[in-house]
Amino acid sequence: MKIEYRPIGFVSSPHQTTNGTPIQPSRASGIEGTVVLEEEYVEALSDLDGFSHIILICHLHKAADSKLKVVPYLDTELRGLFATRAPSRPNPIGLSVVRLLGIDGCRLRIEGVDLLDGTPVLDIKPYVGDFDGRTEVRCGWLDEVRGREAVADSRFEK
Amino acid sequence: MKIEYRPIGFVSSPHQTTNGTPIQPSRASGIEGTVVLEEEYVEALSDLDGFSHIILICHLHKAADSKLKVVPYLDTELRGLFATRAPSRPNPIGLSVVRLLGIDGCRLRIEGVDLLDGTPVLDIKPYVGDFDGRTEVRCGWLDEVRGREAVADSRFEK
Numbered sequence: 001m002k003i004e005y006r007p008i009g010f011v012s013s014p015h016q017t018t019n020g021t022p023i024q025p026s027r028a029s030g031i032e033g034t035v036v037l038e039e040e041y042v043e044a045l046s047d048l049d050g051f052s053h054i055i056l057i058c059h060l061h062k063a064a065d066s067k068l069k070v071v072p073y074l075d076t077e078l079r080g081l082f083a084t085r086a087p088s089r090p091n092p093i094g095l096s097v098v099r100l101l102g103i104d105g106c107r108l109r110i111e112g113v114d115l116l117d118g119t120p121v122l123d124i125k126p127y128v129g130d131f132d133g134r135t136e137v138r139c140g141w142l143d144e145v146r147g148r149e150a151v152a153d154s155r156f157e158k
Numbered sequence: 159m160k161i162e163y164r165p166i167g168f169v170s171s172p173h174q175t176t177n178g179t180p181i182q183p184s185r186a187s188g189i190e191g192t193v194v195l196e197e198e199y200v201e202a203l204s205d206l207d208g209f210s211h212i213i214l215i216c217h218l219h220k221a222a223d224s225k226l227k228v229v230p231y232l233d234t235e236l237r238g239l240f241a242t243r244a245p246s247r248p249n250p251i252g253l254s255v256v257r258l259l260g261i262d263g264c265r266l267r268i269e270g271v272d273l274l275d276g277t278p279v280l281d282i283k284p285y286v287g288d289f290d291g292r293t294e295v296r297c298g299w300l301d302e303v304r305g306r307e308a309v310a311d312s313r314f315e316k
Contacts, residue, residue, distance in 0.1 A: 001278065003163045003217050005249040024289045041248065043226040046238030050298020054240075057215070057251055059161050068201040080204030082282045085289065090199065091163040091280045093215055095253070097292055120159065122249045124240045128300055131182045131243065133291040134255055140208020142286055 007120035009037035009106070011058065013113045018062060021152040023073050024085070025096050025112035033113035035121055037106040049103050053127035054110070058094040059120040063087040064158045073150040079141060088156040094119070097127050165278035167195035167264070169216065171271045176220060179310040181231050182243070183254050183270035191271035193279055195264040207261050211285035212268070216252040217278040221245040222316045231308040237299060246314040252277070255285050 013033040015021040022028035035056065037045065048054065065088060071077065072084040087094060094115065101109040108124075171191040173179040180186035193214065195203065206212065223246065229235065230242040245252060252273065259267040266282075 001165055003165070003278065003280070005161045005163065005251075007159055007161070008248050026288050041226065041240070044239035045241070046227065047241035047299055048238055050296065050301075051241065052294075052296040053292050055253065057249075057253070066202075068199065069204065080206055081202035082199070083203070083205035083209065083284050085283060085286070089281055090166050091215075093163075093251075093281045095213065095215070095283065095290070097290060120161065122161070123247055123251045125243060125253065126241050126298065126300070127292060127295060128243070128297050129292065129295055130184050130304075132253070132255060133293070134211050134285060134287065135291070136210075137285060137287055138208065138210040139284065139286050141205055142284070143208075146288075 005122050007122065008041055009035050009121045011035055011115045011119040011121060013115050013117040015116050018152050018154055018157045021116060022114045023150060023152050025098050025114050028112045028114045031113045032109065032111050035108040035110060039106055042106050045103055048126060051100060051126040053097055054100045055125040055127050056096045056098060056121055057123040058115060059122055060087040060092040060094045061120055062116055062158055063092040064156050066090050073152060074145045074148050075141060083140060086156055163280050165280065166199055167193050167279045169193055169273045169277040169279060171273050171275040173274050176274065176310050176312055176315045179274060180272045181308060181310050183256050183272050186270045186272045189271045190267065190269050193266040193268060197264055200264050203261055206284060209258060209284040211255055212258045213283040213285050214254045214256060214279055215281040216273060217280055218245040218250040218252045219278055220274055220316050221250040222314050224248050231310060232303045232306050233299060241298060244314055
């Protein structure tokens with residue numbers, strides 16, 4: 001079974017190489033970029049400016065083939081891939097919750113950009129706390145490395 | 159530019175038809191289901207049992223072709239598609255944050271199931287509050303309908 005998607009737009013970002021790119025939007029505070037949407041979808045942006053945050057679902061086009069276990073950026077041990085946010089996945093889909101600064105025609109100005117320049121965007125959803133946020137969560141190995149600093153390097157690069 | 163994905167597994171759920179299916183995991187409290195992962199990926203589940211919640215990224219295989227404006231389940235007005243969570247999207251990708259109850263081999267038992275039986279799963283990510291949760295958010299039209307009850311109907315069905 002094959003599933004075929006097409007980009008609805010592309011990210012314009014200051015991050016040209018994986019090395020040094022923030023590993024999550026929450027670690028990319030103040031870094032701005034743009035989503036340039038295909039013109040045909042501009043009408044579908046109506047009402048989105050009422051939302052402070054949006055979810056970008058992207059195709060991580062520079063990610064290497066996936067492995068079943070990886071050493072994540074924030075750890076030194078091998079972890080099961082699905083217990084990590086490593087970009088190299090069977091389907092290399094990225095999930096980024098970014099702040100929406102403004103919309104001008106087909107251009108969405110965003111803040112908290114952890115995506116490489118040229119990343120294809122597959123979907124844009126409004127972030128809704130009731131739908132997407134959870135409190136009282138356990139985060140396994142990530143609970144143990146809380147506060148650790150890291151940026152991306154080339155380990156998951158094609 | 160075409161992007162091709164393959165399912166890593168499928169959802170087994172009590173929801174056989176769109177009509178009456180909860181419209182979000184937060185409105186599917188107590189409803190259990192299973193993700194049946196392809197055997198080849200079982201090793202990639204290591205360490206995931208330390209996380210209380212996971213993000214399922216799915217291909218919404220029953221969604222109709224997308225329109226630029228839709229009347230969402232929770233509203234009575236036409237809204238720009240990207241300002242809604244309607245399943246009919248240019249790339250019909252669903253995002254569900256569900257509780258992980260347990261893992262047994264290739265089977266993940268989950269709670270908060272808002273997905274139809276047989277839905278193809280594209281990716282599984284651990285939910286991490288620091289990465290995925292946001293507080294202090296504005297939610298546009300959705301702020302005005304807070305508390306409104308609704309379940310899915312056939313309006314977005316293929």
